[in-house]
Amino acid sequence: MPLYRDEAVVLRTHKLGEADRIITLLSRRHGRLRAVARGVRRTTSRWGSRLEPFAHVDLQLAEGRSLDTITQAETLTPFGAGMGGDYQCYTAGTVMLETAERLVTEDKEPAVQQFLLLVGGLRAMTGGERQPGHVLDSYLLRSLAVAGYAPTFLHCAGCGLEGPHRYFNHAAGGVLCVTCRVPGSASPAPATILMMSALLTGDWNEVERLSTTEPRAEREATGIVSAYLSWHLERGLRSLPYVDRARREATPVGALLEDRFPVIPADG
Amino acid sequence: MYEGVVQDLIDELGRLPGVGPKGAQRIAFHLLAADPTDVRRLAEALVEVTVKVKFCKTCFNVSSEDHCRICRDPRRDPSVLCLVEEYKDVVAIERTREFRGRYHVLGGAISPIDGIGPEQLHIRELMVRLADGAVTEVILATDPNLEGEATATYLTRMLKPLGLRVTRLASGLPVGGDLEYADEVTLGRAFAGRRSADD
Incomplete structure (x- = not known):
């Protein structure tokens, strides 16, 4: 059984037999992987929380005939630690994991950009400076872009004419000018198009400004992003309807982590 | 391949969790060689389970009557309610002999990736149960994994406004x-x- 090492994020787990789990991972060098973790469900398991969804881990795996086996795991970033205590982050983060699993279709085909994007997205989500909904929408647009489905928000998707344009169509892949417009196109508010463009490029100041001044545009952008994603994935994501999108004051999960890992002075 | 009923028995046994084709064959031949009264007792137990076992109308634990043994027991403290994911967890907690209150089985944990949201769990029934004010403390005993933690967080958010004492099992x-x-x-x-x- 040849061994290999990789860095990965746990996307999903399935129960296997008495106490084992099949862990679906997105790894840096081997793309999507499915591997068995033996004994992980026992309370005395040496894996502990290292192989829970969201965990960013350094792994050693042994190649098997059908599934590989995880032989060692070290936590790099415990993204899951704060997620369980923050329902909004948990529901939004789950959509990110499901999207990553669906967009990286081939097992063991490297998908470095998707991996880096997911780690960055989870870091932003747990950093607490941004609204979980904004991080999610931005991640969805960018992961679609990495997968080759980047929507266009300025130039017409049909003829390339520079905008701004009024119409948006999923099938066409972005905004359309009056001439290229096809039946069934949405005609979102101009602020909605600006919002989506800012989410795709990561212009957080613009996202924050628009979400406070144009709350309707924010809701509309979320709807369009979800529909665009579902159209390209051919079937909807199971986790998407459960996202809790209530706007809130920044409650950093990073701060939650500090609560749970208090710094204890040496003198006791 | 074996003839008719023997093969049917092997196929049915093979559908049980943890039983493979070889194991199913071994159990089937053990049953053929065993005392017929023992085998009949097993068959009756299997049939009875499908007929008699139902879920408690109050707490959703498995029960042979409308209300389970724990809900019927007047010595159990009605002011403390322990929320668990599965009825297997009730048995695990009962084995500790530490808890004298009552239970509420949620029927799983919130896991959006598997299509399980709060509506799929017995949370609405829980809120109805808490409405009479008899319960003063709710213990969240969901699994100490990500889904269990998220479910506990969601429930805390729902239960805190009711003015109850909400506690979580230590980990x-x-x-x-x-x-x-x-x-x-x-x-x-x-x-x-x-x-x-x-x-």
Whole structure:
């Protein structure tokens, strides 16, 4: 059984037999992987929380005939630690994991950009400076872009004419000018198009400004992003309807982590 | 391949969890060689389970009557309610002999990736149950994994406004384990929940 090492994020787990789990991972060098973790469900398991969804881990795996086996795991970033205590982050983060699993279709085909994007997205989500909904929408647009489905928000998707344009169509892949417009196109508010463009490029100041001044545009952008994603994935994501999108004051999960890992002075 | 009923028996046994084709064959031949009265008793138990077992109307635990043994027992403390994911967890907690209150089985944990949201769990029934004000403390005993934690967080948000005392099972180092093998999150929790040694 040849061994290999990789860095990965746990996307999903399935129960296997008495106490084992099949862990679906997105790894840096081997793309999507499915591997068995033996004994992980026992309370005395040496894996502990290292192989829970969201965990960013350094792994050693042994190649098997059908599934590989995880032989060692070290936590790099415990993204899951704060997620369980923050329902909004948990529901939004789950959509990110499901999207990553669906967009990286081939097992063991490297998908470095998707991996880096997911780690960055989870870091932003747990950093607490941004609204979980904004991080999610931005991640969805960018992961679609990495997968080759980047929507266009300025130039017409049909003829390339520079905008701004009024119409948006999923099938066409972005905004359309009056001439290229096809039946069934949405005609979102101009602020909605600006919002989506800012989410795709990561212009957080613009996202924050628009979400406070144009709350309707924010809701509309979320709807369009979800529909665009579902159209390209051919079937909807199971986790998407459960996202809790209530706007809130920044409650950093990073701060939650500090609560749970208090710094204890040496003198006791 | 065996003839008719023997093959049917092997196929049916093979559908049980953890039983493979060889194992199914071994059990089938054991049953053929065993005392017919023993086998009939097993068959009756199987049939009875499908007819008699139902779910408690109050707490959704498995029961042979409308209300389970724990809900019917007047000695159990009605002011403390323990929320668990599955009825297997009720048995696990009962084995500790530490808890004298009552239970509410949620029927799983919130896991959006598997299409399970709050509506798929017995949360609405829980809120109805809490409406009469008899319960003063709710113990969240969901699994100490991500889904269990998220479910506990969601329930805390729902229950806090009712003015109840909401508690969560402690988590930390397992008895009989080694500190060096503890993962960062578990060890971190053990630190966060440390107790004064002179209590």
